[in-house]
Amino acid sequence: MSKSRILLTATNLFSNYHIAKRTLTAKAFIFKKQFDGFPKKSDLQLVEEELPSIKDGEFLAEALFLSWQVKNPKFPEGKYVVGDFGWRTHTISEGKTLPNGFPGAWVVPDFGNLPLSLALGPLGMIGNTAYFGFLELCQPKNGxxxxxxxxxxAVGSLVGQIAKIKGCNVIGVAGSDDKGKWLTEDLGFDSFINYKTDNVRKKIKEYAPNRIDCYFDNVGGEISSTIMLYMNVHGRISVCGAISGYNENTLPKATIVQYPITFNQLRMEGFMVYRWVDRWFEGIEQxxxxxxxxxxxxxxTVTEGFENMFEAFTDMLKGVNFGKAIVKVT
Structure with missing residues (x-):
């Protein structure tokens, strides 16, 4: 293949690798100290380690495309894989299924002319999170x-577009007007709420005069409690994450949600995308x-250089990125 650089994700531990030829010294970020509030660079440590020779059933994966070496027929010569390898430049793996049921590595299918980096975004775990998490749990209907x-x-921007494909009226909530412009002008969202500057209740009433049928929740917190107050009877809520509380030392408090859930007979369900591992490539192909x-x-949003993984990670937590945050290993 002509591409010489492979991409590592900045938002989780899944990484895109090419099968490597030789045993090398690996660079890796290791967890040194539990985060206390917002992550600090000193919480992680960048180390180097020698990799052993690979054994039968293993393969050596390298975050830069050099050549190949493999002793596992499930990961054939010249293929790219996505794996739960950590923030590493190289790793040796057997590709075994993880305790949570997710494969330790999976071979990237042919993307044609599309960028290989999409295996870390819309054509990988991120895309499947949006595809299955929204369609299976919210079951949106036209109108x-x-x-x-x-x-x-990364996930929310795809969910909104899939909702439009299904004929829905879509409201996006984000933290800047530039993001709102991207959502409405480029991605086709019908309207946008800036949760930092807008009166959220007022905007929901304006943009959803007939109330809300489906809510895809990435943030949790008070804004989720507010949204649930304006949902229709038998509304559906898919809970993907709780960004609002990720860097808090104690669980954040929010207005009680049992009242709208009970009175409006809402269905609220959390999920992990591994639930649909048996349909993994269905989501990718669609x-x-x-x-x-x-x-x-x-x-x-691309950051150059493996050593800048931490900065890309914290920028993602701050909401700096548009779409998927990735690191290009150079």
Whole structure:
């Protein structure tokens, strides 16, 4: 393949690798200290370690495309893999299924002319989180109103577009007007709420006069409690994450949600995307088709250099990125 650089994700531990040829010294970020509030660079340590020779059933994966070496027929010569390898430049793996049921590594299918980096975004775990988490749990119907928090992030930006594909009215919630402009002008969201500057209740009433049918929740917190007050009877809520509390030392408090859930008979369900591992490539193929048809757009915020992993990670937590945050290993 002509591409010489492979991408590591900045938002989770899944990384895109090419099968490597030789045993090398690996660079890796290791967890040194439990985060106390917002993560600090001193909480992690960048180390180097010698890798042993690979054994039968293992393969050596390298975050830079050099060549190949493999003793596992499930990961053939010249293929790219996505694996739960950590923040590392090299690793030796057997590709075994993880305790949570997710494969330790999976071979990236042929993307045609699309960038290989999409295996870390819309054509990988991120895309499947949006595809299955929204369609399976919210079960949107044509003409319904959908609201998405964290809408300019990797998952939220895809969820909103999939909702539009399904014929829904879509409201995106994010933290800047620039992101709102991207959502409405480029991705086709019907409206946008800036949770930092807008009166959220007022905007929901304006943009959803017939109330909300589906809520894809990436953030939790008070804004989620507010949204639930304006949902229709038998509304559906898919809980993907709780960004609002990720860096708190104690669990954040929010207005009680049992009242709207009970009185409006809402269905609220959390999920992990591993639930649909047996349908993994169904999601990838459908998202790929939508991208090729121009129905699903994506954006990547790229940081150069493995040593800058931590900065890319904290920028993601701060909401600096548009779409998927990735690191290009150079």
């Amino acid at each position: 319904e109103t959908v609201i998405v928090t964290g809408a300019a992030g 998202n790929k088709k939508w991208i090729e048809e121009g129905k699903l757009k994506y954006r990547e």
